Amino acid sequence: MLSALRTLWLTFLHLFHRRETIRYPEQKPYLAPRYRGRIILSRDPDGEERCVSCYLCAVACPVDCISLQKTAEDGRWYPEFFRINFSRCIFCGYCEEACPTYAIQLTPDFEMSEYERRNLVYEKEDLLISGTGKYPGYSFYRVSGLAIPGKDKGEAEGEEPPVDVKGLLP
C-alpha cells in the first residue's frame, strides 16, 4: 500500500521533468554517422564508379531488393543497371557488409517517403553520388591485381611483379 502511494507520488513528479520527445519535423533527431538509412553508391577517389558488379550485395540481401547487370569495358567491370527497390529494403546493411569495394553504403537519411510505390525504385543514376562516402582514399583497382588500361599486372600498390612460372631462375 505504501509503495503504491510512493509510486503515485513519483509518477506525479514526472509532470515537472524534461520531456524526452523530439518533436520530429521541426526538430531533427541526431543520427549517428553509421545510421542505416538511404543507400548510395560511392565513387573512388578518381571519380570512377566503385561498384564492380560482383553481385555479392544482391546475394546477401535477405529480401532480394537489389538487381543489377554486369557489363565490362576496357577490363573494368561496371553495372549496366543497378536498381534498389526501397519499398522492400529493410535497411539491414547486409549489402554494405558484403560489398568488397566499399561501393554500396548506407547513409543517415530516412526521409524518402513517396506517394507512389514505384517512385521508391531507385536506379543507378539516383543512387550514385559524386564522392567517396564513408571510406575516402580507397580504390579497388589501385590495390587489386587486375590489369586495366594504364596499370598492368604487378603494378598495383604493394604488389610484387608477377613470377614467371616457366623461368628457371630462383
Add this chain to the structure above:
Amino acid sequence: MSPIVSGLLNVVGILIVLVALAAGLTWIERRLLGFWQDRYGPNRAGPFGLLQAVADMIKILFKQDWVPPFADRPVFIIAPAVAMVTVLLAFAVVPVSPSIGIAANLNIGLLFFLAMSSLSVYSIVLAGWASNSKYSLLGGMRAAAQMLSYEVFMGLSVIGVVIIAGSFSLGDIVDAQHRLWFIIPQFLGFVVFVIAGIAETRRLPFDLPEGENELGAGFHTEYSGMKFGMFFVAEYIGIVLISAIITTLFLGGWRGPALPPLLWFLIKTGFFIGFFILLRAALPRPRYDQLMACGWKVMLPLALLNILLTGAVVLADRSPV
C-alpha cells in the same frame, strides 16, 4: 421560468456537458499520461492538440458499423446502449450546484446511483456474451466476478455517510456537510469507496475486464466504430460520475468558501478525475485472484468496521446519558 422549462434546460445542459466532457477527457487523459511519462501526448491537432478529440470523434463516427457474423446480433447492439444509458441516468441524482441538478432531492438518490452503477455491469457481461468470442467472454466473466465482490462493500462503505446524514438523498447529504466534510469523520468509508469506485468504473489498476495485454481488449474485443465509441464514452462518463459522487458524499459537494458553488463542484470533481488518471499512469494491474481476495478479505471487513464505529458513535451521541 416554469419548473418544466428549467428542468428540461437542466437535463439537456447536463447531457451535452457530459458528452462533451467525455470527449474532452480522452484528450486530457492522453495529455496527462504523456506528461507523466515524459512525453507530450497529442499536441498536433489545433492549439495544444485540443482538436484531437474532434478528430477522434469524426473518425469513430464514420467508421463502418460492423457486427461480426458469429455474434448474437440484438444483444450485441443493445449492450453498448445499456452502458451509456445507465451512467447517464445515474447522473440524474447528482446535485451539481444548488440550482443545477435533475433530481438531486430524490429521496433514494444514493440507492438509485448504486442500482444504476450495478446495472452497467450488465452491459459488459452482455457484450462479452454476445460477442461469442473467448476473449470477450473471459472479460465479461471477470467483470461479473469483480462487480460481485466490489458492489457489496461499495454499498456498505456509504452507509456511514447515510447514518450521519440520516438520508439517502444526495441533496440532504450535501446539506448535512455544511459544518464538516464527511471525509474527516468517514475517512475509512472514503478510502473504501474510492477503491470500490475505481473498480466500478473498470479503470486501471482494476481494468481486468479489459486487460489489454492478456485479453486483447476484453469485453469489447469484437466492437468497432461507434459501438466501441459508446463503451468508451460510457467509461469516461463513469469516471466523471464516480468523481462527482465522491465529491458529493465526502467532500461537501458544491460547498466551499468564496467561489461559486458550480466552480467548487468542478474543482473537486476535476481533482478526482486527475487522480484517476494518475492511478492509471502509476499502478500495475493486480492479478485476478488478488483483486478478489483484497475485496472480500480486506475491503469488506473495513467497510463493516466503519459501519460499526459510525453507528456506535452516532448512538452514543444521541442517547441521553
